[in-house]
Amino acid sequence: xxxxxxxxxxxxxxxxxxxxxxxxxxxxxxxxxxxxxxxxxxxxxxxxxxxxxxxxxxxxxxxxxxxxxxxxxxxxxxxxxxxxxxxxxxxxxxxxxxxxxxxxxxxxxxxxxxxxxxxxxxxxxxxxxxxxxxxxxxxxxxxxxxxxxxxxxxxxxxxxxxxxxxxxxxxxxxxxxxxxxxxxxxxxxxxxxxxxxxxxxxxxxxxxxxxxxxxxxxxxxxxxxxxxxxxxxxxxxxxxxxxxxxxxxxxxxxxxxxxxxxxxxxxxxxxxxxxxxxxxxxxxxxxxxxxxxxxxxxxxxxxxxxxxxxxxxxxxxxxxxxxxxxxxxxxxxxxxxxxxxxxxxxxxxxxxxxxxxxxxxxxxxxxxxxxxxxxxxxxxxxxxxxxxxxxxxxxxxxxxxxxxxxxxxxxxxxxxxxxxxxxxxxxxxxxxxxxxxxxxxxxxxxxxxxxxxxxxxxxxxxxxxxxxxxxxxxxxxxxxxxxxxxxxxxxxxxxxxxxxxxxxxxxxxxxxxxxxxxxxxxxxxxxxxxxxxxxxxxxxxxxxxxxxxxxxxxxxxxxxxxxxxxxxxxxxxxxxxxxxxxxxxxxxxxxxxxxxxxxxxxxxxxxxxxxxxxxxxxxxxxxxxxxxxxxxxxxxxxxxxxxxxxxxxxxxxxxxx
Amino acid sequence: xxxxxxxxxxxxxxxxxxxxxxxxxxxxxxxxxxxxxxxxxxxxxxxxxxxxxxxxxxxxxxxxxxxxxxxxxxxxxxxxxxxxxxxxxxxxxxxxxxxxxxxxxxxxxxxxxxxxxxxxxxxxxxxxxxxxxxxxxxxxxxxxxxxxxxxxxxxxxxxxxxxxxxxxxxxxx
Numbered sequence: 001x002x003x004x005x006x007x008x009x010x011x012x013x014x015x016x017x018x019x020x021x022x023x024x025x026x027x028x029x030x031x032x033x034x035x036x037x038x039x040x041x042x043x044x045x046x047x048x049x050x051x052x053x054x055x056x057x058x059x060x061x062x063x064x065x066x067x068x069x070x071x072x073x074x075x076x077x078x079x080x081x082x083x084x085x086x087x088x089x090x091x092x093x094x095x096x097x098x099x100x101x102x103x104x105x106x107x108x109x110x111x112x113x114x115x116x117x118x119x120x121x122x123x124x125x126x127x128x129x130x131x132x133x134x135x136x137x138x139x140x141x142x143x144x145x146x147x148x149x150x151x152x153x154x155x156x157x158x159x160x161x162x163x164x165x166x167x168x169x170x171x172x173x174x175x176x177x178x179x180x181x182x183x184x185x186x187x188x189x190x191x192x193x194x195x196x197x198x199x200x201x202x203x204x205x206x207x208x209x210x211x212x213x214x215x216x217x218x219x220x221x222x223x224x225x226x227x228x229x230x231x232x233x234x235x236x237x238x239x240x241x242x243x244x245x246x247x248x249x250x251x252x253x254x255x256x257x258x259x260x261x262x263x264x265x266x267x268x269x270x271x272x273x274x275x276x277x278x279x280x281x282x283x284x285x286x287x288x289x290x291x292x293x294x295x296x297x298x299x300x301x302x303x304x305x306x307x308x309x310x311x312x313x314x315x316x317x318x319x320x321x322x323x324x325x326x327x328x329x330x331x332x333x334x335x336x337x338x339x340x341x342x343x344x345x346x347x348x349x350x351x352x353x354x355x356x357x358x359x360x361x362x363x364x365x366x367x368x369x370x371x372x373x374x375x376x377x378x379x380x381x382x383x384x385x386x387x388x389x390x391x392x393x394x395x396x397x398x399x400x401x402x403x404x405x406x407x408x409x410x411x412x413x414x415x416x417x418x419x420x421x422x423x424x425x426x427x428x429x430x431x432x433x434x435x436x437x438x439x440x441x442x443x444x445x446x447x448x449x450x451x452x453x454x455x456x457x458x459x460x461x462x463x464x465x466x467x468x469x470x471x472x473x474x475x476x477x478x479x480x481x482x483x484x485x486x487x488x489x490x491x492x493x494x495x496x497x498x499x500x501x502x503x504x505x506x507x508x509x510x511x512x513x514x515x516x517x518x519x520x521x522x523x524x525x526x527x528x529x530x531x532x533x534x535x536x537x538x539x540x541x542x543x544x545x546x547x548x549x550x551x552x553x554x555x556x557x558x559x560x561x562x563x564x565x566x567x568x569x570x571x572x573x574x575x576x577x578x579x580x581x582x583x584x585x586x587x588x589x590x591x592x593x594x595x596x597x598x599x600x601x602x603x604x605x606x607x608x609x610x611x612x613x614x615x616x617x618x619x620x621x622x623x624x625x626x627x628x629x630x631x632x633x634x635x636x637x638x639x640x641x642x643x644x645x646x647x648x649x650x651x652x653x654x655x656x657x
Numbered sequence: 658x659x660x661x662x663x664x665x666x667x668x669x670x671x672x673x674x675x676x677x678x679x680x681x682x683x684x685x686x687x688x689x690x691x692x693x694x695x696x697x698x699x700x701x702x703x704x705x706x707x708x709x710x711x712x713x714x715x716x717x718x719x720x721x722x723x724x725x726x727x728x729x730x731x732x733x734x735x736x737x738x739x740x741x742x743x744x745x746x747x748x749x750x751x752x753x754x755x756x757x758x759x760x761x762x763x764x765x766x767x768x769x770x771x772x773x774x775x776x777x778x779x780x781x782x783x784x785x786x787x788x789x790x791x792x793x794x795x796x797x798x799x800x801x802x803x804x805x806x807x808x809x810x811x812x813x814x815x816x817x818x819x820x821x822x823x824x825x826x827x828x829x830x
Contacts, residue, residue: 206697206757214691303781
């Protein structure tokens with residue numbers, strides 16, 4: 001009997017049309033948990049470093065987290081893993097929604113696609129019945145309308161459908177995979193799905209998922225439920241509203257956008273518009289938002305309401321969440337929300353990443369203004385800001401004209417265009433567009449997170465540690481007084497000593513040693529979430545979350561029957577993180593790639609930054625080049641990985657410092 | 658005579674469609690309780706048509722061997738609900754509230770003995786509110802065993818066939 005996991009993968013060879021239900025090794029659970037952890041293991045074992053994103057040998061894995069489908073609130077993540085067309089490293093875009101639980105109830109933990117289908121297809125999984133079905137009639141259809149069309153065609157209103165739009169079909173590097181109100185959008189998962197000629201994966205499951213000690217599991221959930229209710233009734237004081245609650249940032253509920261619009265950069269991550277949020281703007285934006293939002297909605301088994309059903313003016317309805325409410329207006333320098341609600345719907349149908357894509361379009365506009373792109377590149381394009389963005393979006397997803405170049409993202413587009421374009425592609429890490437934010441003083445914690453994390457996207461790395469020091473001693477004392485989520489009490493002193501200005505402030509405090517510890521803690525929690533399938537908004541991404549290192553082992557033990565303690569859990573995710581890093585190193589990741597955008601902070605400290613990196617690498621058990629040492633790998637039972645890295649000349653014997 | 662009546666008020670406008678009610682219902686009714694989860698076995702289901710703004714929890718009611726002569730289709734505030742959406746019956750006309758393996762009917766038992774039903778406990782947005790009250794009940798007249806048996810045969814085969822069968826049996830002496 002398998003508990004919490006289904007114990008089967010669905011392996012599909014798209015070239016031959018072969019479908020197999022493969023029982024998985026129970027040992028994978030005890031070594032890598034599930035979700036991202038076991039995805040990394042599959043990728044390491046099966047995808048050699050020579051394989052590129054659009055090679056037939058690239059795997060496309062859609063996985064359910066280990067605890068998805070159980071009664072644990074907010075555990076609903078689908079983890080996609082594949083080689084990214086953008087940076088040739090392991091991409092793992094994730095999404096909430098309803099798909100992952102449905103997959104578990106159908107009897108599978110992962111769907112693994114290999115090779116390419118000779119024609120456009122969709123996959124229909126209904127418990128034991130699995131079909132590869134023709135999808136030519138869905139070619140060019142929107143990612144949202146495809147979901148509805150497939151449900152209708154199958155006469156299965158309860159099926160969950162993950163689909164790509166035109167962007168995925170045309171292998172646009174920022175293509176997303178859309179499902180219900182969610183999308184897996186970072187690093188081009190949708191482009192790989194499109195390259196494999198798979199328009200959608202529809203799932204319906206009506207089978208049992210077993211819990212080893214269900215009654216005990218429910219008892220642990222009682223405690224967690226009490227805390228969720230408590231936090232929903234008692235937002236944290238002394239932090240900005242958006243950080244005061246639990247769940248994803250409550251962008252659908254909050255209308256006050258002073259913080260985002262004045263602190264984040266507009267255009268191609270360029271301009272901070274201080275004083276933008278006037279009373280007049282507040283009134284007009286709040287009214288647009290309130291009128292557009294029909295209902296607050298959630299993902300599977302989640303009490304929070306981070307998403308919304310949007311019914312804006314004459315725009316067909318769609319669902320939205322988080323910062324996509326603002327990214328298009330801000331990138332286009334459009335001072336109203338109406339534009340954002342309009343273009344976001346079109347972008348969701350096309351299926352594109354709402355962080356990277358607006359930035360790519362803003363980059364194109366900058367190139368035009370700088371004379372690097374010419375009017376003939378924009379032949380037929382309207383001249384108003386809004387019209388220009390609609391036109392650019394359309395060109396990009398169709399890969400027409402200049403859109404074909406831009407569809408590869410700012411990094412590659414800049415190199416293809418040349419003539420100074422490289423200078424304007426200024427906001428990427430590892431070739432991937434980042435959040436448009438530009439600040440003054442170097443933040444040592446964010447420096448490490450930006451530079452080193454395998455996620456390659458800052459919004460999914462930060463978390464439990466406050467974003468800035470509290471101004472008064474009283475506020476700090478109040479914050480640490482009630483902080484059971486901490487892995488160890490000694491962290492409290494770091495926060496008590498941390499000040500907004502002076503000697504004990506950024507960039508030299510927290511000290512590099514402290515920074516390494518804090519970042520390691522936050523990364524560990526993200527890795528646990530991504531293995532179990534929890535929404536980071538209820539664990540690693542927010543302040544004082546319901547789920548943390550002290551209650552996770554209890555839930556995992558009760559659900560799986562595998563008795564695990566904190567040390568055991570830490571070791572498992574440390575193992576998967578190191579394997580993940582080894583996988584990327586084998587594909588060419590080096591220390592030189594590990595850096596934030598040059599202009600992210602005005603005030604930089606090269607020597608201190610070097611010290612931060614050296615300290616962090618040493619803390620992680622990595623050598624000076626950022627590679628896990630043999631000793632580290634052997635401690636994690638990954639001796640064969642050290643052999644592999646050594647045989648490729650990447651890891652040198654005795655190179656531990 | 659007084660009897661206890663439990664009512665669940667369903668504030669559908671507050672529902673965010675998360676299906677927590679379905680999950681916990683199926684888990685509680687597993688044997689032993691909470692040993693497995695399968696929303697397809699739930700005795701509550703959310704009718705979900707997100708783009709139409711329809712999130713409607715419906716509880717499983719009585720089994721019925723025959724479907725109604727006609728079907729209801731409600732339109733409320735411009736929203737078109739699926740046929741028989743609000744009906745609780747386990748009915749041959751649809752798949753709702755049937756065990757996925759056997760097709761046997763499921764029926765909400767209000768989690769008898771558990772205080773509040775689990776779906777109510779686990780809906781943190783307070784869509785489901787349970788009330789218990791006592792009310793005067795009319796004395797029930799229980800039909801005789803023979804009448805119940807005949808009625809069920811009539812329901813299943815129709816009066817004509819039953820009459821024929823009785824007539825055939827009578828002629829045999």
